[in-house]
Amino acid sequence: MTQSIKDQKEVTREVNEKLIIDAAEQIFALYGFKGATTDRISKQASLPKANVHYYFKTKSNLYREVLHRILDDWMEAAEDFDTHPDPKSALTNYVISKMKFSRNRPYASKVWANEVLHGAKIAGEFFQNELQGWVQDRTKIVNDWIQQGKIKAVDPETLFFMIWATTQHYADFSKQLEILNDGKAFTDEQYQQKTQQVVRLVLNAVGIE
Amino acid sequence: MTQSIKDQKEVTREVNEKLIIDAAEQIFALYGFKGATTDRISKQASLPKANVHYYFKTKSNLYREVLHRILDDWMEAAEDFDTHPDPKSALTNYVISKMKFSRNRPYASKVWANEVLHGAKIAGEFFQNELQGWVQDRTKIVNDWIQQGKIKAVDPETLFFMIWATTQHYADFSKQLEILNDGKAFTDEQYQQKTQQVVRLVLNAVGIE
DNA sequence: GTCTATACGTTGATAGAC
DNA sequence: GTCTATCAACGTATAGAC
Numbered sequence: 001m002t003q004s005i006k007d008q009k010e011v012t013r014e015v016n017e018k019l020i021i022d023a024a025e026q027i028f029a030l031y032g033f034k035g036a037t038t039d040r041i042s043k044q045a046s047l048p049k050a051n052v053h054y055y056f057k058t059k060s061n062l063y064r065e066v067l068h069r070i071l072d073d074w075m076e077a078a079e080d081f082d083t084h085p086d087p088k089s090a091l092t093n094y095v096i097s098k099m100k101f102s103r104n105r106p107y108a109s110k111v112w113a114n115e116v117l118h119g120a121k122i123a124g125e126f127f128q129n130e131l132q133g134w135v136q137d138r139t140k141i142v143n144d145w146i147q148q149g150k151i152k153a154v155d156p157e158t159l160f161f162m163i164w165a166t167t168q169h170y171a172d173f174s175k176q177l178e179i180l181n182d183g184k185a186f187t188d189e190q191y192q193q194k195t196q197q198v199v200r201l202v203l204n205a206v207g208i209e
Numbered sequence: 210m211t212q213s214i215k216d217q218k219e220v221t222r223e224v225n226e227k228l229i230i231d232a233a234e235q236i237f238a239l240y241g242f243k244g245a246t247t248d249r250i251s252k253q254a255s256l257p258k259a260n261v262h263y264y265f266k267t268k269s270n271l272y273r274e275v276l277h278r279i280l281d282d283w284m285e286a287a288e289d290f291d292t293h294p295d296p297k298s299a300l301t302n303y304v305i306s307k308m309k310f311s312r313n314r315p316y317a318s319k320v321w322a323n324e325v326l327h328g329a330k331i332a333g334e335f336f337q338n339e340l341q342g343w344v345q346d347r348t349k350i351v352n353d354w355i356q357q358g359k360i361k362a363v364d365p366e367t368l369f370f371m372i373w374a375t376t377q378h379y380a381d382f383s384k385q386l387e388i389l390n391d392g393k394a395f396t397d398e399q400y401q402q403k404t405q406q407v408v409r410l411v412l413n414a415v416g417i418e
Numbered sequence: 419g420t421c422t423a424t425a426c427g428t429t430g431a432t433a434g435a436c
Numbered sequence: 437g438t439c440t441a442t443c444a445a446c447g448t449a450t451a452g453a454c
Contacts, residue, residue, distance in 0.1 A: 009419075032327060035243035037447060048421050053449060110326050113381070117319050117326075118241060120384045128388050135389055152413060157389065158406040165378035166371045172322070173374070175329045179337050180344055180366065197367040201414040204361060218437075246429060257439050262431060 017055055019045045024066050029107035032114055033063060060122075067115060067123045070108045071130070077101055078134060087145045088208050092199050095163060099195040102171035109171035135160065152207035159206065166198055226264055228254045233275050238316035241323055242272060269331075276324060276332045279317045280339070286310055287343060296354045297417050301408050304372060308404040311380035318380035344369065361416035368415065375407055 023044035027036040038059050042049040056062040080097035084090040102109055115123045135157060142156035170177065170191075178185055186194070203209055232253035236245040247268050251258040265271040289306035293299040311318055324332045344366065351365035379386065379400075387394055395403070412418055 012419080030327060032241040032243055032323070034241055035327070038449085039447075049448090050421055050450080051419090054419080054421095057449090059448070113326055114241070114323070116382050116384050117322055118239060118244070120388075124384065124388070131385070131388055154410060154413070155403075155406040158403060158410060161378060161382075161386070162371070162375045162407070162410055165374040165382070169370060169374035169378075173325050173370075175325050175333065176340070177370070179329075179333070179340055194364075194367060197364040198371070201363060201367060201371055204363070204416060205410040205414045207413060221437080247431085248429075258430090259432080259439055260437090263437080263439095266431090268430065 013055070016045075016047065016051065019047065020052055020055060020062065021066055021069065024062050025070075025111055026107045028063060028066060029110035029114070033118075038062075064122055066111060068126070070105075070112050071123070071127050073101070073105065073108060074112070075130065075134070078138075081138065087142075087151050087206065088203065090141075091163075091202055091206065091208070095167060095199050095202050096195060098163065098167035099170060099191075099198060102167055103191055106171040106174060109168050113168065113172045154206055162205070163202060166202075170194070222264070225254075225256065225260065228256065229261055229264060229271065230275055230278060233271050234279075234320055235316045237272060237275060238319035238323070242327075247271075273331055275320060277335070279314075279321050280332070280336050282310070282314065282317060283321070284339065284343070287347075290347065296351075296360050296415065297412065299350075300372075300411055300415065300417070304376060304408050304411050305404060307372065307376035308379060308400075308407060311376055312400055315380040315383060318377050322377065322381045363415055371414070372411060375411075379403070 020041065024036070024041045027041045027044055030036075031040070036059075038052050039049050041062070042052045045052070052062065056065065077094070077097045081090050081094035084093055112123070115121075120127075138160065139156040142151075142154075142159065145151045146153050174185070181190070229250065233245070233250045236250045236253055239245070240249070245268075247261050248258050250271070251261045254261070261271065265274065286303070286306045290299050290303035293302055321332075324330075329336075347369065348365040351360075351363075351368065354360045355362050383394070390399070
């Protein structure tokens with residue numbers, strides 16, 4: 001008997017928690033941690049403020065959850081690098097994947113940038129190991145390519161940092177791009193073209209083509 | 210008679226205003242606009258909180274002044290691009306200049322990133338024209354290089370965006386670099402080497418060398 | 419599980435003595 | 437021009453009715 005009721009409640013909980021996390025991601029991105037108020041988040045989620053505290057207890061907890069989800073999604077993009085053996089495909093697909101993330105999840109990118117900018121006080125606790133491991137593994141791959149003469153001799157860490165910086169900039173500094181684009185946000189077609197240009201610059205940088 | 214007194218007061222004012230702006234740049238960088246309190250800024254400047262309001266009236270005013278100074282300094286770095294006629298020197302010196310700025314003025318870079326990240330609500334009012342003009346002029350120069358066959362055909366805007374993104378990332382995401390560097394900040398020597406790597410990647414990207 | 423009303427702490431800003 | 441004391445506004449969090 002209680003099973004179906006419990007299920008119903010759990011569904012409600014899951015739905016509302018997702019509503020709140022989605023809303024929080026956007027509000028944290030737009031206003032920063034301190035600037036974001038639980039009141040604004042609740043309004044964005046179309047729920048009473050008290051419910052936000054009911055589900056997540058504190059604003060800091062909610063923020064931590066938002067960061068966790070972003071890191072998971074960020075890691076997923078790495079697959080597009082790993083599943084292609086040759087440098088041209090791997091780099092091309094990775095850059096495209098990162099550019100798509102900036103396009104589809106601009107708030108996520110901004111929340112992350114904001115967090116690292118201010119010292120990664122919260123995220124630092126849990127993303128340290130993942131980041132180091134990720135870079136170590138891919139550094140090996142890039143160094144192999146260099147030894148096999150497939151790409152020019154470049155510092156792998158600097159290369160990845162450049163790819164992250166450039167692709168994430170399209171989300172984090174979108175306002176600056178908008179200003180340069182006569183105040184208008186990029187159309188899908190414009191964004192596609194910019195993506196191709198970034199791919200070309202990255203391939204050039206390692207001497208492919 | 211009052212001349213010398215007035216001079217003295219003006220000197221005091223200038224000294225204190227600079228103290229406060231320096232402190233504010235750091236506190237805004239570390240905590241964001243909302244997270245930065247006038248109390249913390251005043252303590253950082255070793256002055257009573259009331260003096261901050263005496264000199265700048267409001268926190269928003271002070272923030273605006275901080276942004277103005279940053280934009281001025283940012284524009285100055287462009288000289289290292291303009292004073293060299295050939296692409297290799299111009300790009301090399303510009304990248305080095307931008308990397309130096311990230312090293313010497315990390316707080317300035319972070320305040321700017323934070324401002325643009327959250328929609329450039331304040332800076333947008335005054336940096337729109339300067340940015341558009343800056344990019345238009347340099348786009349011409351890059352296109353000339355392309356037509357003269359001095360560099361590969363790349364989109365100038367994407368190129369500049371990549372240079373800004375990468376060089377500013379060394380300030381804005383310094384925490385992430387620190388984590389990858391076993392928790393230690395870069396030494397001057399390490400930073401020099403990274404700078405050389407970035408220069409190489411940028412030159413490769415446009416097909417020089 | 420939902421929501422209104424409220425307590426409590428923090429912060430921007432100022433009044434007024436020096 | 438400097439600084440202490442103070443206030444009003446706001447925001448987090450919760451108590452308690454439904």
